[in-house]
Amino acid sequence: MARLSGRDPSLLRRINSTAVLRVLRSQFGRPPLTLTDLAHATELSRPTVEGVVEGLVDAGLAAEAEEEPDTVAQAARRGRPARRFRFRAEAGYALGVEVGSHRVAAVLADLTGRFTGTVAHEVGEDVPEDRRLAEAHDAVDALLESSGVRRESLRAVGVGTPGIVEADGTVRLGTALPGWTGLPLGERLRERFRCPVLVENDANAGVVAERWKGAAVGAEDVVMVLVGLSPGAGSLIGGRLHRGFGGAAGEIGALHLLGREATPERLLSTTDEPLHPLDEVAVARVFALARAGDVQARRAVERFVQRLVHDVAALVLALDPELVVVGGWASGLDDVLEPLRRELERYCLRPPRVALSVLGEAAVATGALRLALDEVESELFSVDAG
Structure with a gap:
């Protein structure tokens, strides 16, 4: 393995890019930031920040904010305004899916974790696995269509389901659903998505959700x-x-x-x-x-x-x-x-x-979404040299 050091320019670029991206994302929903603001927040030089921001804009993760109409008139009198930038929350989406005994559900969020849509369908407990998976895909398709989001925009998918789930998404034992034991659920789902798919036990997904947005916040x-x-x-x-x-x-x-x-x-x-x-x-x-x-x-x-x-x-x-x-x-x-x-x-x-x-029946899909967001964030903010 090659030895990494601070002299590695590619590693430095990744570190700087991550620092700027974190600040932009943390400020989402607030007034956009100038290059000087970003330089102060990251303690990087302004030329370094400018180069990083250009790269983030090219990657679709940042965008230059438009000036308000009244500001444009004022700026015309005092000269060229400072450029301001924002995080593009719409640059990708994370999806959480529940495949349960009596229902399938899906919830969609942008890159800040803001919910953009949800859908749930009732399913009979005796429905065979192929039909149950088809119902789940139908729910996802309906959610993406109603939200105006292309499937290609998904950056990660989390799935919660009953049973003992192995690391690759195979259900080693699942007595609650017909045909679930031994089902290569992760492999089956990856056939329909061009992004990472993480499969988790439903109770595990539920506890993640409750800590994120429910009864266990801060615990x-x-x-x-x-x-x-x-x-x-x-x-x-x-x-x-x-x-x-x-x-x-x-x-x-x-x-x-x-x-x-x-x-x-x-x-x-x-x-x-x-x-x-x-x-x-x-x-x-x-x-x-x-x-x-x-x-x-x-x-x-x-x-x-x-x-x-x-x-x-x-x-x-x-x-x-x-x-x-x-x-x-x-x-x-x-x-x-x-x-x-x-x-x-x-x-x-x-x-x-x-x-x-606190989340009730929405807990499993919400937890699956949080796991998908964790996967997206590990990709966005990774400085691993690979």
């Missing part, structure tokens, strides 16, 4: 639990996503396999027979009956919450997070939150704060 150690028939959890440790060695961290839904006789179908049953079909509609009905005072339904909910508490407590004891965020099912979450908080205080040495998801 460094967070567990987010997606409450479902088979609950899953995403974790941040020191602000960094913890996937585990094989991407299976947080799969607390598998704890029921450790010698427990009661299955979710039995736990949520209000009769002597297992709850069937075991889907979110049936579970929501049980929660509604419990709220209405039905004795059998209340017992079923208590059993389910107790199981959930034990699963979450195991993760909390292992990771010692400052915050547990509860997301997932749109119905019944209020019934889960207080018992979970109470029982964690009972079981845990240092009980964490417990909060409901």
